[in-house]
Amino acid sequence: MILSFVALIASFFMQSTTLTVENSWVRVGAQDGNTALYFDAVNPTSTPDTLYAAQYTGAKMVEVHETYEAGSGRLGMRKTDFVVIPAKSTFNFKPKAHHVMLMKLKQDIKVGDEVEVTLLFKKAGSVKVKATAK
Amino acid sequence: MQKFVVLTLLFLMLFLVGCMSDFPLNDPLKESYTLIDQDSNTVNFPKSFSGSVIVAGFVFVNCPDICPLTTHNMQAIQDSVNTLKMKGVEFVAITFDPKRDRPPVLKKYLELREINEKNFRFLTGDSTIVSDMMKRFNIVYGSSDTTYTEDGDANYFYTHTDRITLLDQKGTILREYKGSTVNIGEVINDLKKLTD
Numbered sequence: 544m545i546l547s548f549v550a551l552i553a554s555f556f557m558q559s560t561t562l563t564v565e566n567s568w569v570r571v572g573a574q575d576g577n578t579a580l581y582f583d584a585v586n587p588t589s590t591p592d593t594l595y596a597a598q599y600t601g602a603k604m605v606e607v608h609e610t611y612e613a614g615s616g617r618l619g620m621r622k623t624d625f626v627v628i629p630a631k632s633t634f635n636f637k638p639k640a641h642h643v644m645l646m647k648l649k650q651d652i653k654v655g656d657e658v659e660v661t662l663l664f665k666k667a668g669s670v671k672v673k674a675t676a677k
Numbered sequence: 678m679q680k681f682v683v684l685t686l687l688f689l690m691l692f693l694v695g696c697m698s699d700f701p702l703n704d705p706l707k708e709s710y711t712l713i714d715q716d717s718n719t720v721n722f723p724k725s726f727s728g729s730v731i732v733a734g735f736v737f738v739n740c741p742d743i744c745p746l747t748t749h750n751m752q753a754i755q756d757s758v759n760t761l762k763m764k765g766v767e768f769v770a771i772t773f774d775p776k777r778d779r780p781p782v783l784k785k786y787l788e789l790r791e792i793n794e795k796n797f798r799f800l801t802g803d804s805t806i807v808s809d810m811m812k813r814f815n816i817v818y819g820s821s822d823t824t825y826t827e828d829g830d831a832n833y834f835y836t837h838t839d840r841i842t843l844l845d846q847k848g849t850i851l852r853e854y855k856g857s858t859v860n861i862g863e864v865i866n867d868l869k870k871l872t873d
Contacts, residue, residue, distance in 0.1 A: 570741060570745055571789040571790060572741065572789070573738070573782070573785045573786065573789055576738060576739055576741075576782075577739050577740075577741040577832065578741045579741040579742050579745075603826040603827070603828070603830065604824065604826050604827075604832070606824065608742070610742050610743060613821070613836035615817055615838075616817070616838055616839065617817055617818070617819075617836045617837055617838055617839075618743050618836065618837065618839050618857075619821045619822075619834065619835070619836030619837070620740075620741075620742055620743075620821070620822070620834050621821065621822050622822060622824065638742055638743075638745075638746055638857075639742065639743060639746065639857060642741075642742055644741060645741075646824070646826075646832050647826055647830060647832060651785075651789065652789075653789060654789070654791060
């Protein structure tokens with residue numbers, strides 16, 4: 544009984560001390576073209592964290608982008624230097640919002656392919672993400 | 678006298694009902710644009726699709742976030758149309774980045790998304806013609822951020838209108854939807870009105 548309680552407490556602290564990435568997926572993309580990586584950054588800690596870069600060996604360039612309204616009903620995308628993941632919250636990197644841009648792909652990403660991208664956070668450090676293409 | 682008033686009112690009601698349309702626009706496209714599709718076949722838009730309802734989307738291939746939503750929605754509408762066995766509906770994506778979006782690029786875009794090309798064309802063409810066409814369809818687009826790889830390879834993007842447009846069998850523009858967030862059911866209902 545006591546051991547179970549200790550395990551429960553330990554598990555709670557283990558879960559709440561690390562930023563994790565969930566529900567990751569990537570769009571299909573053609574060689575030399577661009578595509579986007581989407582995911583949920585789950586930050587259970589009591590301090591905010593910051594995504595400031597990402598790395599993917601299958602692309603010539605990787606940036607964090609956001610989609611924005613450019614006026615007159617137009618939409619656009621632009622680079623953002625960082626994204627803050629607030630404490631005890633989940634930040635959704637999703638279509639028509641923030642996403643990681645994989646640019647100038649070195650090869651096609653087809654439906655069902657799996658890519659591995661490294662996300663760089665100020666506190667959590669590097670977090671490897673596996674995402675399936677759809 | 679009473680009979681006259683009733684008849685007048687009845688006539689007015691019938692007249693108003695006759696004027697009301699199922700669609701907010703009634704804009705006949707008198708122009709015809711000579712373009713090429715993903716297989717490098719020449720296509721005159723909308724003449725080549727005369728007799729079919731057209732679902733037209735405006736996108737560019739290097740757009741990784743917004744345009745794929747529009748394309749995905751067109752694909753979802755196409756799936757429903759094919760499932761419902763609706764006849765005489767053509768899907769046409771048109772790029773506003775004709776310099777980069779040449780037929781092999783368009784072909785790859787469709788293949789990667791496993792789009793049924795039986796009634797789905799992806800069109801490009803001469804820059805001037807594409808520009809004129811976009812103006813006619815009220816598609817506003819302009820280059821935005823450009824980034825460069827370490828080897829100096831430029832990667833540019835556009836800000837652009839988010840649009841799917843519906844045209845009838847005669848090439849009349851009937852309705853405009855937001856491409857990335859269009860209600861699929863609404864489009865299917867509109868297509869049923871036009872193809873029944």
